[in-house]
Amino acid sequence: MVDNKYASVFIREAVSSCLLCEKEPCSSACKKNIDCAKIIKSLRFDNISGAHAQAADNTACAVCTSFDCMKSCTKAKINGAVPIHDIIGVIKNMNGDDLLLKHGTDAFPDTVSLAVDFCGVRCENPFFLSSSVVASEYDMIAKAFDAGWAGAAFKTIGAFVPEEVSPRFSTIRKESNTFIGLKNIEQISDHTLEENLACIQRLKKEYPSKIIIASIMGSSVDEWELLARKVENAGADIIECNFSCPHMATSGLGSDVGQSPELVAEYTRAVKKSSKLPVLAKMTPNLGHIEIPALAAVKAGADGIAAINTIKSIMNVDLGSFISSPDVSGFTSVGGYSGKAVKPIALRFINDIKQCNELSAVPVSGMGGIETWQDAAEFMSLGCATIQVTTAVMQYGYGIIYDMIDGMKRYLAKNNYTSVTQIIGKALPKIVSADKLDRHTTCYPKFSHNMCVGCGRCVVSCSDGGHQALSISNTDESYPVMNAEKCVGCHLCILVCPVGAIAPGPRANHK
Numbered sequence: 001m002v003d004n005k006y007a008s009v010f011i012r013e014a015v016s017s018c019l020l021c022e023k024e025p026c027s028s029a030c031k032k033n034i035d036c037a038k039i040i041k042s043l044r045f046d047n048i049s050g051a052h053a054q055a056a057d058n059t060a061c062a063v064c065t066s067f068d069c070m071k072s073c074t075k076a077k078i079n080g081a082v083p084i085h086d087i088i089g090v091i092k093n094m095n096g097d098d099l100l101l102k103h104g105t106d107a108f109p110d111t112v113s114l115a116v117d118f119c120g121v122r123c124e125n126p127f128f129l130s131s132s133v134v135a136s137e138y139d140m141i142a143k144a145f146d147a148g149w150a151g152a153a154f155k156t157i158g159a160f161v162p163e164e165v166s167p168r169f170s171t172i173r174k175e176s177n178t179f180i181g182l183k184n185i186e187q188i189s190d191h192t193l194e195e196n197l198a199c200i201q202r203l204k205k206e207y208p209s210k211i212i213i214a215s216i217m218g219s220s221v222d223e224w225e226l227l228a229r230k231v232e233n234a235g236a237d238i239i240e241c242n243f244s245c246p247h248m249a250t251s252g253l254g255s256d257v258g259q260s261p262e263l264v265a266e267y268t269r270a271v272k273k274s275s276k277l278p279v280l281a282k283m284t285p286n287l288g289h290i291e292i293p294a295l296a297a298v299k300a301g302a303d304g305i306a307a308i309n310t311i312k313s314i315m316n317v318d319l320g321s322f323i324s325s326p327d328v329s330g331f332t333s334v335g336g337y338s339g340k341a342v343k344p345i346a347l348r349f350i351n352d353i354k355q356c357n358e359l360s361a362v363p364v365s366g367m368g369g370i371e372t373w374q375d376a377a378e379f380m381s382l383g384c385a386t387i388q389v390t391t392a393v394m395q396y397g398y399g400i401i402y403d404m405i406d407g408m409k410r411y412l413a414k415n416n417y418t419s420v421t422q423i424i425g426k427a428l429p430k431i432v433s434a435d436k437l438d439r440h441t442t443c444y445p446k447f448s449h450n451m452c453v454g455c456g457r458c459v460v461s462c463s464d465g466g467h468q469a470l471s472i473s474n475t476d477e478s479y480p481v482m483n484a485e486k487c488v489g490c491h492l493c494i495l496v497c498p499v500g501a502i503a504p505g506p507r508a509n510h511k
Contacts (some may be wrong), residue, residue, distance in 0.1 A: 005451055007090050009499050015043040016176075018082045020396060021074050026084055029072035032060035036069050036084050039091065045400055046372040047407035048091075049414070055092040061085060062092070080224040096223075096324035112409045113419045118385045119278035119303045119363050121237050123211050125150045126380065126420060127404055130367050130388030131215035131240060131282075132461050134398075136189060138199045142207070144393075149400040151211030153306075153388060156242045157196045157227060158217045164190055170315050170325035171218045172341070181314040181341035182391050185326060185333055188217055193227075197234040204235035215282070219252055221270045228274040239277050240267060241302075243293070244284035244309035246336045255309070261296035272301035280365060282306040283349070291356040304363035305353055306388070307348045310336025339391040343369025347382055351431050352381035371400070373407030380420065381427035405435035441488040446505035447480060454478035458493035458502060466492045 024037035035054070042051035055061075062086065062114050073081035079266055114125035129135040131153035141152045156240060165185060172181045189196055200212055214231035216239060228239055243264055245254030257263045264281060281297030283290050285308040294305050312334050316325040324332040327333035346368025353359050366384030370376055371392040379387050392400055454472075458480050462470040469486035470493060473479050480493070480502075494502045 004090075004093075006499055007094070011043055011048075011087065011090060014041050014083050014087050015419060017075060018044060019075050020044070025072040025074060025215055026069040026082075029068040031066070031068060032057060032064070034060055034069075035089075035209060036061075036088060039088060040082070041399070042406070043087070045396075045403040045407070046272035046374045047410070049410040050406045051091050052094055053410075055088050058088065058092060061088045062315070070415045095469050103382065111418055112412045114405065114408060115419070116327075116385050116421055118365070119280070120240060121211055121278060123150045123386060124209065125405060125408075126209070126376065126384075127401055128153060128213070128386055128388045130390045131156050131213070131242065132390040132394075133186065134390050135395045136201055137191065144398045144401075145203075145207045145210045147398045148405055148463050149210075149398065150386075151213060151237075152197065153213035153215050153240055154189075154200060154236075156215040156217050156245065157193060157231065158188045158221075159193060159223045159227065161190055161192055162187040165326075165328045167326040167328070171339075172281060172315055175246065179339065179395050181315075181337055181339040182394065183313050183326070183335045183337050184310070185328075185335040187248055188245065190241070193230070197230055200231065200234040200236055204237075211237045213240050213280070214239040215240040215242050216271075217245070217253060218267065218270075219250070223264065224267045224270040225274040228271040229275075232277050236277060237463070238280060239271060239275055240280040240282050240306055241269070241271055241297075242282050242309075243297075244286075246284065246286055246312045247334060248311055255284040255286050255312070258282075258293055258309075259287050262295045263292045265296040265300040267301050268297045268300035278303040280304045280306045282309055283353075284309050285345060285349055285368075286312045287350070291352050294353055294362075295356065295358055298359060298362055302362075305359070306365040306367070307353060308342075308349050308368045310338045311342055311345065313337035338368070339395075340369045340371055343375060343499065344380075347378065350379060350382045351428070354425065354428055356429065371396075373404045373411065376404060377408060377411060377423060378427070380424050382431075383425045383428055385421075385424060393501040441507040441509055442487075443491070443507045444484065444487055444489050444505045445482065445491060445493055446503050447482065448501045448503070449477065449479045451499055451501035452477070452479045453499055453501070455498065456480070457496050457498060461492050461496045467489055 018040050027035045027037040035473040037340055039051045039054050067085055069084045070081040116123050116126050127150055129149055129152040132155055135152040136155035156300045168184055168186045170181050170183045174180050203212055215238035218226040218227055243258035248254040268281055279302050283294055307333050314324055323330055326332055350366050353364060364384045365386045365388055366379035367388035370387055370389050376387045456472055459470045459472055467486050467488050469483045473481050
């Protein structure tokens with residue numbers, strides 16, 4: 001039986017061990033027709049309220065003695081089945097006051113709207129596929145649309161077909177997580193211009209309410225003008241100018257352009273001259289001040305900004321061969337880094353754009369490390385009207401959209417919002433320059449001895465990476481004791497505690 005004190009720890013660790021199988025054998029094996037895989041996925045993607053709603057009225061699991069779901073669990077072949085029965089039991093027994101439910105309730109009013117207006121284009125929700133391998137041909141994008149994505153930024157179309165390499169992806173891992181960040185050295189679409197235009201045309205015909213963003217990349221004014229005309233004629237709703245791909249094999253393309261405000265302006269004007277569609281300028285993060293080329297694009301006529309593209313990176317070196325990954329016949333190159341690990345960097349650049357007075361009212365489509373509805377809500381709170389996703393889809397599939405939509409709606413309902421547009425930009429006033437931060441008070445940590453398991457992680461971190469303000473008590477419980485004279489309220493101890501036994505306490509004036 002799981003101790004309710006540690007329910008959040010149990011849930012986090014248990015669901016992260018799920019392999020997220022394609023065939024979902026656990027759900028298929030349940031004789032009570034309980035979709036346990038759906039509940040696990042909701043928990044995995046931070047839709048705690050949605051998982052609770054699915055489990056709340058379920059009495060079958062509580063009396064089940066066959067455990068068919070766990071017997072069929074694929075992970076049992078590795079080191080033991082996911083504890084599905086206990087997970088559903090814990091979620092079912094939560095109540096509205098549980099901290100796990102702080103961002104949602106079981107109330108799910110139909111009045112909550114996810115519709116947004118972006119650059120004059122109505123979108124059924126803010127969730128888009130970003131321009132990449134996940135949005136590169138008809139069958140893939142159609143599958144995504146059927147799943148619930150509002151639109152897709154088609155993989156960048158050029159006037160040439162690049163010759164690609166193999167392999168082209170590598171990941172960075174930490175502890176048991178094999179996919180914190182992804183490096184890719186893939187270029188633009190490997191289909192011909194004619195094939196891509198035909199695909200856009202077919203998608204718009206069969207999915208007229210979905211939004212197609214045509215990402216284009218030229219190497220000259222003439223090419224940008226040609227591509228703009230052609231994608232508009234094919235039926236695209238929005239044009240996205242790729243000024244930001246960090247690993248093109250030919251110079252003068254991608255981020256080479258995005259780091260030059262003059263080229264950004266010149267090519268933006270060319271696209272605006274050749275098309276009546278709204279135009280986005282997709283910005284590179286491979287520079288110090290993203291607002292400089294962004295402003296150049298807007299002054300040249302861009303209707304909105306997309307940010308960020310991937311970050312230039314070198315990832316992993318085999319210390320036997322000294323070859324970096326991905327290994328292409330013994331060599332590699334600088335590539336683009338994406339995934340959850342880049343989210344803080346992406347949010348910083350979004351903030352820089354929206355805090356610029358001349359760009360504050362410009363629509364922004366945000367991307368960079370978005371996996372869950374909470375990630376999306378954070379981007380929107382910093383001013384994004386839509387969000388775009390690639391790496392999470394590569395890792396988990398298009399199906400993550402279910403919990404993005406469901407979780408976002410439940411969050412909005414919980415907080416009495418009727419439209420997702422009401423949260424756009426709400427976090428911006430809370431981001432200030434360092435000189436405006438409160439430097440006169442200290443927020444000391446508060447310790448819960450009832451929750452503490454006596455592991456001493458906080459003491460180790462404070463001793464070796466903090467201010468030596470913690471020690472272990474001379475009692476059997478072995479809980480931490482704080483020396484207030486040494487504590488500076490840095491909260492390192494809170495961050496390393498594995499069970500949530502330390503929390504922010506009240507603020508006090510400096511002594």
